[in-house]
Amino acid sequence: MAAGIDDISIYIPRLFMDAGDFAEARGLDPQKLVKGLGVSKMAIVDSNQDPACLAANACLKIMQKNKLSPEQIGRLYVATESSFDESKAMNSYVIGMLEQVYGAGSFQHCGGIECKFACVSGSYALYDNTNWIRAGESEEKYALVVVSDIAKYDLGSSGEMTQGGGAVAMLLNDSPRLLEFDPKVTSTSIKNEYDFYRPFGKETPIVHGQYSNLLYLIQVKNALNDYKRKALKTGLIDMKEGQSMLDHIDYFNMHLPYSNMGKKALAYLVRHELRNTPKWKEVIAEVGMEEPVPKDPRGTIESIIADSEFMTKDSEFTKRFAKTNTYQEIYENKVASSLIASKSIGNLYTASLYLGFRSCLEYEFQKGVNLEGKRFGFASYGSGSSAMVFSGVIKPEHLSIVKEMNLETEIGERQKLSLEDYEELHENKLEPNQSLLSARKEFVLEHVENISSDKRGERRYAFIE
């Protein structure tokens, strides 16, 4: 049975920190953010927003847009790494908010859980719900998968320039208008790692940034190898002599902790894919140097990072490779449009891959490209660490949805934060009733009970007309 994404909606907080102001405050060259990382604005949540209300707002948008009633939703899953409760699942808060609009008990039939595995959990949630539909268990109801996160790092840390926040809701069914997932090819890779983690009670993560970058690349490559094996085995792809996956995947959507990570990941995967093809000789001539090899090619990630001679040469090779016509053509045609939204919004953890997908649809449509029948490959990565690679094909009906997409209108009028306001929000110095913006037709957090009692941690939300 077919299954895939029928529609997609976003909710992005309207406050933002400008990259130039941020760089000035931290004594950084603004070009490090804008050119080096691809970050020009970071969406920041107000004092009356948490990841549950971002998720509920994205769900409400998709339900209202499609005129859906709660009876039509069979499952509601929330994937997040910004969880604020060790036990109560975030989807219960989301359902509580939606019932303020649709009526108490209106979602009673609707199953679901909160999923966690850093930034990759949304992809696992999509996969599980796709299989619920494929198994014929949905009784023609939709699954609603919402990925919602607030990417927040310590003040003054190197991760602080890669923050952001927002939610993406995806409606899944057996006759999707946007994208139908390819069956039997979804592939994963997993390993116990400490590249990025957030121990109990800590609001911000402990991050080994460069290590997480490298792990991302290696884990995605491993999952891609398995995807390729399955795609050949199932006959999804017929690889002719001298071809690579690049000949069979029209668009790549990458996990985007910052926009330029998409470029880096593409460069790594393209090298991996072309290395054993006849084209590689031409590529090496274009690059003007041989591809470096680590002293111990079978070593651990730690030993490779410690091999400073290799790391320097490899970085030089990657920079030259990224300037070749071969790479530039692949980048422009297969990835560039998916990176546009991330530049002005920032990191959305679980949601960043799907914001990228939406960005690709909107900006390729604006370029006049006909996406019907195009295969999208998804490279999802979550620290800790696991990668998932999967694919799907764009349906003819996508046009009716994509032509209405407009990122700026959907976010609404944005307000630039001063450094003082940003730092106050970051350090949680403002109460929910001291929000900087007035809410309009959205859910907000009203109160978190913090007096030690049997109600400690309870959250109260309201829908503001």
Ligand code: COA
């Ligand atoms: N002008 C232009 N580019 C500049 C620059 C300047 N003045 N200064 C630095 N750059 C470039 C660097 O060359 C580098 O580009 P490259 O990656 O192509 O080599 C880029 O900007 C980033 O600089 P770098 O020195 O690597 O940054 P950093 O080590 O201070 O921090 C992260 C970068 C991503 C590691 C950090 O922000 C972080 O830890 N983020 C959170 C974790 C994360 O996002 N992990 C990703 C995997 S999930």
